[in-house]
Amino acid sequence: MDRKINFFDSRKRDEYKKTLSKNKFDVLVIGGGITGAGVCLDTTSRGLKTCLIDMNDFASGTSSKSTKLIHGGLRYLEQFKFKLVHETGSERAVLSKIAPHIVKPEKMLLPIKKEGKLNMFLTRIALMIYDYLANVKRTDKNKILSREDTFLKEPLLKKNNVLGGAYYSEYRTEDNRLTIEIIKKSYELGSSPINYMKAINFIYRDNKVIGVKCKDKIDGTILELYAQNIINASGSWTDEVLNDKEKKLVLSKGIHIVVSREKFNLSQSIYFDAIDGRMIFAIPREDKVYIGTTDTEFNKEKDKLIVLKKEVNYLLNSLNETFSVSLKLKHIESSWVGLRPLIKDGHKKVSEVSREDEVFISKEGIITITGGKLTGYRKMAERVVDLIFRKNNMPKRRSLTKNLKLFGNKHDKLRSEIMELGFSEEQFNKYYNNYGDKCFEIFKTLKKKSKLDDVNLLISEFAYCLKKEMCHNLLDFFSQRNSMIYYNIDKVLSLIQENRKELAEVSGISEKKWNEQLIDLKKYIDQITTFN
Ligand SMILES: Cc1cc2nc3c(=O)[nH]c(=O)nc-3n(C[C@H](O)[C@H](O)[C@H](O)COP(=O)(O)OP(=O)(O)OC[C@H]3O[C@@H](n4cnc5c(N)ncnc54)[C@H](O)[C@@H]3O)c2cc1C
Known part of the structure; x- marks a missing residue:
């Protein structure tokens, strides 16, 4: 492909499409969320000719609707997922090194309440284990705060039943920007990503998948793309893309709301008990605060994904119970809603289903990677690309993404x-x-x-x-x-x-x-x- 032409110019689309259909790729990735983006950068940097398609805009699925934390996952400790805490915790340091402009340290306050989910003793132990597993730097280690110090950190907290607090390290990001920056970096290194290109069918030869039939959602034309390896990274659309009778996923819906700091002048990020015993976040961002999230099973059509009044009220009631504020529906300026693609696990409730990723290979050779977290995208990609090398009997090449800087280093x-x-x-x-x-x-x-x-x-x-x-x-x-x-x-x-x-x-x-x-x-x- 002629790399002198800037195909990332949306107005060069027709010319770009012609070059795509002339090529045969080593890898074709379906899905331009964080999972597909990570795979595309990893394959490209290891020398595999890669194309990535997304049926809508890049990052327009769950990868722009998260809580935007690159976190070690304190809640996974409760589920004894030590490996997951270690992996996601360690990834934070890597991501803030390769993308310092979009992955930044953020101190989190966790108030400990009389009837809360965590008591002082358990919190202290949990955070010590967390700091150890998540490789937290000595200077960033957690602190247990007295009641007075907790209120100094967050004066808006209601005084009634707070016993003290914990102060620990997280990282925050802009999930959409992280995803797009990764895709752009992969393009710079030679990949061919394109948005508004929907995979509608697989193309088979001798019962093996060799390509994908796509529909251009901008002009309605059909395009055939061919590749040695097809990776399905379509997140919550995984089952639709595979079109199997047996569903692999269960979807969990999560919402966030945004309010102005004029109405809720939070001093700092906070992880607190919601009215039903779950924990939720409130995170200041310039002159706004966003609050989330919920975790409820979603079985409807994805185009009916909207924020419901009862979900908003759940967040508002939790805020009003914890802080000295009186927030109402009319104070909400905006919201977002996303679906967690979770791997089905018998009849478990979505809130109990593991957040780990999984790879499946279909008998026709389609490799699906799904589940997981924004935080773990790089390691997920590493695993799936190692698998591509093994599957194709190619000489092993190690992943380079740990040291591959995105665009924030000057x-x-x-x-x-x-x-x-x-x-x-x-x-x-x-x-x-x-x-x-x-x-x-x-x-x-x-x-x-x-x-x-x-x-x-x-x-x-x-x-x-x-x-x-x-x-x-x-x-x-x-x-x-x-x-x-x-x-x-x-x-x-x-x-x-x-x-x-x-x-x-x-x-x-x-x-x-x-x-x-x-x-x-x-x-x-x-x-x-x-x-x-
Ligand atoms: C409410 C909520 C909060 C979260 N908070 C955090 C957090 O703070 N930290 C964290 O680490 N993780 C968090 N997560 C998890 C994380 O956001 C997701 O695991 C991650 O974004 C999933 O990325 P993905 O690329 O697999 O899916 P997506 O981002 O949904 O990407 C899939 C893409 O595939 C495309 N696609 C689908 N079908 C086709 C097709 N036929 N052809 C072409 N393209 C197709 C879609 O358009 C979409 O863009 C949260 C999730 C939710 C829902």
């Missing part, structure tokens, strides 16, 4: 260059945290053109995403590219009203198509702000 130099262009530190931080060192291009393009204000910066960002991140529309942009639809919904609405002409001009599409995009965006806004 912070100081870049910061001074961008400030020299006339931008503020705040503007730099915002864009660096999303795009790593690639943010330079957004600033540079704007510098050449117009006033360096936030609105023009956003328009320059939109142009960048269309050209360099295979972003196809406003919804891709405001959700998977910069999450504004979740954390700054008012700004999204004012921007599309006041700067409609400029945005339409950048996108370069017909009036009719532009209006269709606006309708889709507004529909989604309705969906994440209405609760029935």
Whole structure:
């Protein structure tokens, strides 16, 4: 493939598709969530020619709807999953090294309540084991806090039955950005990812799978893609893609809500008892706080995945019981909802089903990898790619992803260059945290053109995403590219009203198509702000 052409430009799609159908790949990955992205980067960096397809935008499935923690999984200790705690815990250090702009340390407060799930003694023991298994650095080790110190950390906590607290280390991320950055890195190294390309059928020869028939969801055309190995990383769609009678997955629904810090001025991230004895998170993010999550079995059609009023009330009641606030439905600014793909385990309730990943190989040779966590994506990929090498009797090549840096490693130099262009530190931080060192291009393009204000910066960002991140529309942009639809919904609405002409001009599409995009965006806004 001609790598001089930038096929990550959404407007080069037709040309790109022609080159894809001419190639035969070593690996074809179905699914551009974190699992597929991880596999694609691992195969490509080990020298395998790889194509990745997603039926919607990259990261638009569960991989943009999580709690956004890269965590050692304290709750797995309860289930005695020591190996899982060790693996996910150790991965945090790796991910913050390879992607420091999107994986950042975050201190978590765990209040210990009189009738709570954990008492002081158990918490102390659990956190000691956790620190050991998760390879927590000496300086980051957990602390048990007195009652007074717990309230100093979080003054909003109600004083009635808190005995003390624990203060321990987690990492936070932007799940959508992590996924897209991994896909972009794999493209830079030679892979061929494409979004809005749905796998509709497998192609077989002598009862073995040799390719995938796909439908382009943008223009409706059909494409055949051929590969030696087909990896199914379609998350909660695994059963639909395999189309087997026997289902492999059980799906668990989880919601998050977003409120302004004006209404809930939380000082710090907190993991606390919900009204039913489960534990939930509240995490500040700039001038907002997001709260989640729920864990309930989901058996309906996936296009009926919406946030229900009773789920929101569960979170609100838990907040109002724990903090000195009185939050109501009207205070919720936005929400998101995702499905955990969990491996079916008899008749166990979803909350009891293991969160570990599993690999299945069908008799036709399709390799499915599913389950697992965002946190463990790199190790999941390593395992499945080792398997590809074994299955094809290829000489072993070790995974390189542990040391393969994504795009966030030039912070100081870049910061001074961008400030020299006339931008503020705040503007730099915002864009660096999303795009790593690639943010330079957004600033540079704007510098050449117009006033360096936030609105023009956003328009320059939109142009960048269309050209360099295979972003196809406003919804891709405001959700998977910069999450504004979740954390700054008012700004999204004012921007599309006041700067409609400029945005339409950048996108370069017909009036009719532009209006269709606006309708889709507004529909989604309705969906994440209405609760029935
Ligand atoms: C509420 C919630 C909170 C969570 N919090 C955390 C957390 O804090 N930390 C953590 O580590 N993990 C967390 N998880 C788990 C984690 O988010 C998931 O394990 C992970 O995102 C799953 O990624 P995936 O790539 O397997 O699936 P997905 O992200 O859903 O990706 C699958 C992709 O496959 C595509 N696809 C499906 N069918 C086809 C087809 N026919 N053709 C082409 N493409 C197709 C879809 O469009 C989709 O993009 C959470 C999960 C939930 C639901």
